[in-house]
């Protein structure tokens with residue numbers, strides 16, 4: 449019933465105005481799925497390869513489409529993703545591009561769900577998946593690779609850990625974003641926004657932390673539940689491998705000082721979440737930090753693990769981190785992303801399903817987070833390509849009760 453009849457690929461726009469791959473999958477019985485690949489700016493060195501859009505589409509048409517059409521069932525995600533891997537033939541999707549691979553993988557999942565007449569989260573997660581919903585982490589202030597002349601730390605996140613529902617969490621994050629806008633205004637600081645819709649003011653990291661802490665406290669008082677503060681340091685972007693130091697503008701920190709600095713921030717601001725506190729090759733520094741503050745906060749590897757089970761297994765073996773960021777395009781297929789969640793969960797690590805800084809209206813990650821019972825999702829706060837996922841989460845929560 450779900451045998452694939454056709455796969456179409458096209459260039460569409462992403463939220464940065466760049467091109468990306470969109471895929472349509474149609475099955476023999478008329479099931480249809482459409483999905484588009486996101487794209488990172490602060491990409492990890494070990495991510496699957498994103499090819500230029502046209503190149504990726506041409507290669508996928510040549511190598512992957514013939515292996516899918518009339519051969520593979522869209523309802524069997526493992527079969528779809530195995531065919532994509534076989535068509536590519538490399539470890540990192542450098543032949544057809546992770547952008548085409550992930551678009552087809554997600555579109556096939558939607559086509560499979562369509563044939564079943566089931567929502568995507570249920571097709572992926574099964575009937576007995578439980579009824580937990582992820583807490584959305586909302587990027588409210590940022591800089592790094594996502595904005596120029598703004599903070600060095602890439603993302604300051606609202607973490608509404610006490611929210612009684614997805615909907616209340618989503619609106620709390622939006623309220624924090626709004627409150628920060630007002631606080632910036634009061635201080636006469638003009639600010640635009642970065643790639644993910646977060647405020648990108650020309651202030652230092654300490655001031656940004658004070659501002660976000662004040663805004664989350666104010667909104668927490670209003671809504672009556674706890675809202676913590678989180679960070680994505682995206683430390684690989686600050687690291688100068690030649691000199692072996694982290695550069696925050698004119699200031700420098702050695703790797704040991706970096707670990708001390710983050711540990712101090714965790715204590716001082718009672719941080720609920722820290723992503724990529726050290727650069728992507730420093731498993732030792734990550735493990736040291738996990739030893740020191742891992743019982744108090746979520747320490748999440750993004751560039752460190754790149755949704756890759758081999759790197760994640762190394763982190764588990766070495767005690768580096770207690771959470772993994774899960775980005776399907778970082779590894780290339782939904783099956784690989786689910787493998788990373790399952791490996792993490794089996795070993796007591798939390799999974800954090802995540803968007804990219806370059807996004808589309810595609811909302812697959814909202815379903816993936818619910819399907820896999822991920823405790824957290826990072827998908828922005830405001831802006832259409834971000835609210836597409838947040839509003840989908842609200843709909844899923846309503847649908848699932």
Ligand SMILES: O=C(O)[C@@H](CO)OP(=O)(O)O
Pocket residue numbers: 487488489490491492593603644680682750802803804805806
């Ligand atoms: O570092 C990150 O976590 C992401 C998403 O916020 O950014 P990018 O997609 O640019 O890698």
Ligand SMILES: [Mg+2]
Pocket residue numbers: 680682723724750751
């Ligand atoms: Mg990150």
